[in-house]
Amino acid sequence: xxxxxxxxxxxxxxxxxxxxxxxxxxxxxxxxxxxxxxxxxxxxxxxxxxxxxxxxxxxxxxxxxxxxxxxxxxxxxxxxxxxxxxxxxxxxxxxxxxxxxxxxxxxxxxxxxxxxxxxxxxxxxxxxxxxxxxxxxxxxxxxxxxxxxxxxxxxxxxxxxxxxxxxxxxxxxxxxxxxxxxxxxxxxxxxxxxxxxxxxxxxxxxxxxxxxxxxxxxxxxxxxxxxxxxxxxxxxxxxxxxxxxxxxxxxxxxxxxxxxxxxxxxxxxxxxxxxxxxxxxxxxxxxxxxxxxxxxxxxxxxxxxxxxxxxxxxxxxxxxxxxxxxxxxxxxxxxxxxxxxxxxxxxxxxxxxxxxxxxxxxxx
Numbered sequence: 001x002x003x004x005x006x007x008x009x010x011x012x013x014x015x016x017x018x019x020x021x022x023x024x025x026x027x028x029x030x031x032x033x034x035x036x037x038x039x040x041x042x043x044x045x046x047x048x049x050x051x052x053x054x055x056x057x058x059x060x061x062x063x064x065x066x067x068x069x070x071x072x073x074x075x076x077x078x079x080x081x082x083x084x085x086x087x088x089x090x091x092x093x094x095x096x097x098x099x100x101x102x103x104x105x106x107x108x109x110x111x112x113x114x115x116x117x118x119x120x121x122x123x124x125x126x127x128x129x130x131x132x133x134x135x136x137x138x139x140x141x142x143x144x145x146x147x148x149x150x151x152x153x154x155x156x157x158x159x160x161x162x163x164x165x166x167x168x169x170x171x172x173x174x175x176x177x178x179x180x181x182x183x184x185x186x187x188x189x190x191x192x193x194x195x196x197x198x199x200x201x202x203x204x205x206x207x208x209x210x211x212x213x214x215x216x217x218x219x220x221x222x223x224x225x226x227x228x229x230x231x232x233x234x235x236x237x238x239x240x241x242x243x244x245x246x247x248x249x250x251x252x253x254x255x256x257x258x259x260x261x262x263x264x265x266x267x268x269x270x271x272x273x274x275x276x277x278x279x280x281x282x283x284x285x286x287x288x289x290x291x292x293x294x295x296x297x298x299x300x301x302x303x304x305x306x307x308x309x310x311x312x313x314x315x316x317x318x319x320x321x322x323x324x325x326x327x328x329x330x331x332x333x334x335x336x337x338x339x340x341x342x343x344x345x346x347x348x349x350x351x352x353x354x355x356x357x358x359x360x361x362x363x364x
Contacts, residue, residue, distance in 0.1 A: 007020075007033065007049045009047065009048075009049055009050075009051070010033060010034075010035065010047065010048075010049060012248050012252075012254075013035045013047055013246075013248060013254055014035065014114070014200065014201055014254055015033065015035070015074075019033070019074055019091065022091050022092070023074070023076065026076035026088070026089065029076075029088075030079055031076040031077060031078065031079065031088055032048050032049060032050070032076070032077050032078075032079055032080075033048065033049070033074060033075070033076065033077070034046030034047055034048040034053065034055075034074070034075050034076075035047050035073070035074055035075070035246065036069060036070065036071050036073045036074075036075055036090075036113075036246070037052065037071065037245065037246045038071055038243050038244060038245050038246065039057065039069060039070065039071060039243070040243055042056065042061070043056055044057050044069065044075075046075060046087070048077060050080060053077065053080075053085060055075075055077050055078070055084075055085045055087045056084055056085070056086045056087070057086075057087050058086060059086055059087060059088055059089070060075070060087050060089065060090060065107050065108060065109055065110070066098070066107075066108050066110060068110070069087060069090050070110045070111070070112065070113045070244075071112055071113070071243075071245065071246050071256055072112045072113035072114045072115060072201060072203075072246060072256055073090040073091070073093065073113045073114065074091040074114065075087045075088075075089070075090040075091070076088045076089045076091075093113045093114055094114050094144065095113070095115055095116070095143050095144035095145050096110050096112070096113050096114075096115075096143055096144070097110070097111045097112045097113075097115060097139060097140065097143040097145065097203055097205070098110050098111070098139070098142070098143065098267045098268075099111060099139055099261070099264055099265050099266070099267055100265030100266060100267040100329055108267040108268070109267075111203065111205070111244065111258055112203040112244060112258065114201060115145045115200075115201045115202065115203045115256065116145055116146065116199065116201050116202065117145055117146050117147075117148055117196060117197060117199075117200060117201070117202040117203070118136075118139075118140035118143060118145040118146070118147045118148070118202075118203055118205060119148050119150055119197070119203065119205065120133065120136045120137065120140065120147060120148065120150065120205050120206060121150050121152050121204060121205065121206035121210040121211060121212045121215060122149060122150070122151055122152065122170070122210060123151075123152050123153050123206075123207075123209060123210045123211055124151050124152065124154055124156055124157050124163075124166065124181070125153045125156050125209075125211075126209075128166060128169060128170065130169065130170070130173045130314070130318070131314075131318050131321075132207075132264065133149060133170060133173055133174065134173050134174075134276050134277075134318050134322065135264050135266070135322065136205060136206075136264055137173075137174055137177060137272070137275075137276045138266060138269045138272035138273045138275070138276045138322060139266065139267070139269055139272060140205075140272070141269075141271070141272035141275040141276065142267075142268070142272030143272075145203070147174070147177045148177065148178050148180065149170055149174055149178070149179045149180070150180050150181075150182050150189075150193060150215065151166065151167065151170065151179065151180065151181040151182065152183075152211035152212075152214070152215055153183065153184075153185075153211050154181035154186075154188060155183040155186045155188070157181075163181055166181075167179050167181055172312075172315075173276075173315070174276070175276070175278045175279060176275070176278065180192055182215065184211065184214045184215050184217070184218040185214075187218075190218050193215075194219060194249075194251050197219060197249060197253045197255060198251050198252040198253040199252075199253060200253060200254070201253070201254040201255075201256065202253060202254070202255050202256070203255075203256040204216055204255060204256065204257050204258060205258055205261065206260065206261065207260050207261060207262065208259075208260025208261075208262070209260065210260065212257060212258075212260070213257070216247075216255060216257045219249055219255060220249060220250070220255070221250050244256055244257070244258045244259070245257050265329070266322060266325050266326045266329060268326070268329070268330065269322075269326055270323070270326050270330075273319070273322045273323055273326060276322075277315065277319040279311065279315075280294075280302060280311065280315065280316065280319050283301045283302045283305050283311065284301065284302055285301075286301035287299060287300050287301045288300070294316070302316065
């Protein structure tokens with residue numbers, strides 16, 4: 001059986017004995033393993049034991065957007081003697097960072113696959129949006145990765161007391177998550193971040209203008225990502241990264257950089273929301289009624305905490321908002337699945353009627 005030592009090139013990209021075991025059936029078919037570095041218009045770049053190759057993705061682009069091959073996937077590729085080369089399949093994902101494609105649709109979009117750390121970049125050059133941070137965290141927890149909030153451009157907050165207050169505010173909104181102020185300009189905090197990302201695969205997420213490209217360059221030790229100035233009028237940046245790219249870091253580990261995200265819709269993230277608002281979930285266990293909605297019910301521990309100041313109103317409002325959004329999406333998803341099943345049943349019914357008519361014709 002293959003092992004990580006059989007593919008030293010792939011080992012630095014995260015290949016291990018478990019991946020090798022799962023790939024064994026494809027080895028028997030003469031296919032070679034590769035990790036997807038980027039996907040672009042029906043083709044993708046992969047790193048294989050023989051180096052980087054280009055392959056067609058025709059066989060791994062189904063109608064379901066959740067099953068489309070993605071940056072970070074481990075794939076089975078045609079051997080070098082095939083021209084053109086195709087990605088024939090990809091291995092089951094260990095983790096996947098998913099958001100909804102639109103507030104009006106119920107489909108998910110996979111941003112990165114097989115990630116261990118979800119690094120959420122938040123710029124200190126603009127006012128903190130704690131609700132947006134909680135939204136990112138819900139998706140991060142749901143993905144199966146360990147979240148980390150990086151407060152970029154910390155050099156713009158020279159007062160250490162003010163900086164500590166900002167960190168504390170984010171920590172309150174991110175229970176169980178490390179919050180790290182970083183200045184790529186001064187280098188402050190980058191050593192701690194490098195130690196985190198050296199272990200496994202990390203995906204870098206955030207809005208345009210959050211300083212992701214600058215942060216990626218600092219971790220990579222080279223200016224591989226384009227950087228553009230942030231608009232003074234609203235603190236937002238342009239999309240300097242247009243595709244999701246995977247890089248090996250010089251100090252170990254793998255980094256997936258992503259384009260700036262304007263919309264961060266939840267997708268089947270109920271467990272992730274519960275993780276972000278762990279203190280509310282814990283309080284709810286002491287409510288008098290098991291199905292307490294935490295609105296007007298007597299004996300509600302959540303409302304009691306709100307009344308005595310233990311729980312802040314903003315946190316409860318954010319919790320309710322994300323739960324409602326996730327429930328609406330789940331309802332739309334169920335409706336879409338029912339519509340798809342009706343189409344299948346109708347098609348099968350038509351095929352069945354056609355078969356019966358054909359059989360009747362043969363008997364006459």
